Amino acid sequence: MSALSAAEKKRMELQKKFNAKKGADGAPALSAEEQKELLAAKLKQLKLEEERMNEKNKTWDDNAKVFKAAVSEDTVKAAPVKLCKTVDMKTEGSMSDGEKAKLSAMIGSAHAQSMKAYSNHSRVTCDITEAECNAQTTLVFNGCSDSTYILKTYSAKIFIQNCENTSITIAPEAKVLTETVEVHRCIETKLAVSSRVGTLQIDQCIDCEANFTSNECFGNPSMIRKGREFGKDGRVVWAGCENLVIKIGEDKVVGDFETEKLDDSTINSERTQFKVSYDARGVLRSEKVIRLRNGFPSTKREDDEHDRREEQALQGLAEKMGITLNRKEDKIGRKCKPNDLCHCGSGKKFKKCCGAC
CATH class of the missing domain: 1.20.5 (Single alpha-helices involved in coiled-coils or other helix-helix interfaces)
Incomplete structure (x- = not known):
């Protein structure tokens, strides 16, 4: 000092x-x-x-x-500029160095080996075949407008962002190996899925549509299916969207943040997520995602159903051991008579609805 x-x-x-x-x-x-x-x-x-x-x-x-x-x-x-060590980037259309750097960081975090980007195209119609990409290639559609793309080959993953009035089709002969598609900040963009996709994430989009041609295209074989019908175990996760239309075969759900906010003023357009999936009765639903105490994402219906099954299993075990436990009606529901209306709200009799399971 x-x-x-x-x-x-x-x-x-x-x-x-x-x-x-x-x-x-x-x-x-x-x-x-x-x-x-x-x-x-x-x-x-x-x-x-x-x-x-x-x-x-x-x-x-x-x-x-x-x-x-x-x-x-x-x-x-003279020094070479390396945007990403692990990604071999190929681009079609104009793209600034800043956009390339952002895409490289995004794709690099997805552990991709190569990337093919279609950037800032306008009024373009393109068939994407094996000559353009392969099973290790992540496809990116960035800033395209009034364009149409048809994927007819294998790819690793698909990113769609900042597109407007653009149509992207995953043909039946195509295959997305990770079965994952992400869509961000698009307007009036349509995604047609004729091959299997298990997870579709859509954020901050306006007037967009995702159309699965059949139930068999909506699913993920890597997920554990507990009694679910094959082809109905996929999910669509969306946040902050306006007039988002999800079609799976003949089933349809519309997700709209402003409509959801009328019922729940606590939701946030960027942080609050909603999940579109089939419930145990085969009904397509859009539900708010909540975080359980262990941090696992779920929905209130799924959490209540899990608690109800756990309570029923505990009651069954107690009966076998000759132990009497107090029923928890808020967990397992009140006891229904066969001809009573089902407590799930379907309008059917209990014996022809949940009681028939």
Whole structure:
């Protein structure tokens, strides 16, 4: 630590004297002359601190000038620019270096080996065949408008973002290996799915449509299907969309953030997600996603159903062991007679609805 200057020592002495002479009410007991002297000492110290800071800044500026001189402009131009170490990027259409960097970071985080990007196309009709991509290629459609694309080959994953009035079709002979498609910030864009897709994520889109030609196209074989019908175990996760239409075969659901907000004012257009999936009775629903205590994403219906089954299993075990447990009607529901209306709200008799399972 550097030695104190004479001005600093003087200020400290006067400050001690000032504190020692304070009255009981906290008012200063120094004379007018001593107060002026203390104020002048403080101002002098501030000036010294300002000079030290200016010297530090000057040192930093000098170091920066030396560094710039060491790295010449020709050296910077000659240095190769690597946007992503793991992604082999091929683009069609105009794309700035900034857009390339963002796409590389996005695709790189998805562990892709190569990427084919269709960027800023306008009024283009294109068939994507094996010559354009393969099973290791992630397809990206970025900023396209009034265009039509038909995928007729294998690909790893599909990203669609910032497109307007664009149609993208996944043909029956095509296959998305990860069975994942992501759509972000698109307007009046249509996605037609004729091959198997298990997860479709749609965020911040307006007047968009996703059409699965049949139930067999909506599913994910890697998910554990507990009694679900084959081809009905997929999911669509959406957030902040307006007039989003989801069609799966002959079933249809419309997701709209403004409509959902009328019933739940706590939802957020960016953070609150909704899931479109089939329930145990084969009904297509759009439900708010909640986080369980362990952080797992679910819906209130699924959480209630899980608790009800757990309670029923516990009651069955207790009966076998000869133990009586108090029923929890809020968990497993009240006991229904066969001819009572089913408590699920379907309007059918209990024996012909949930009681028939």
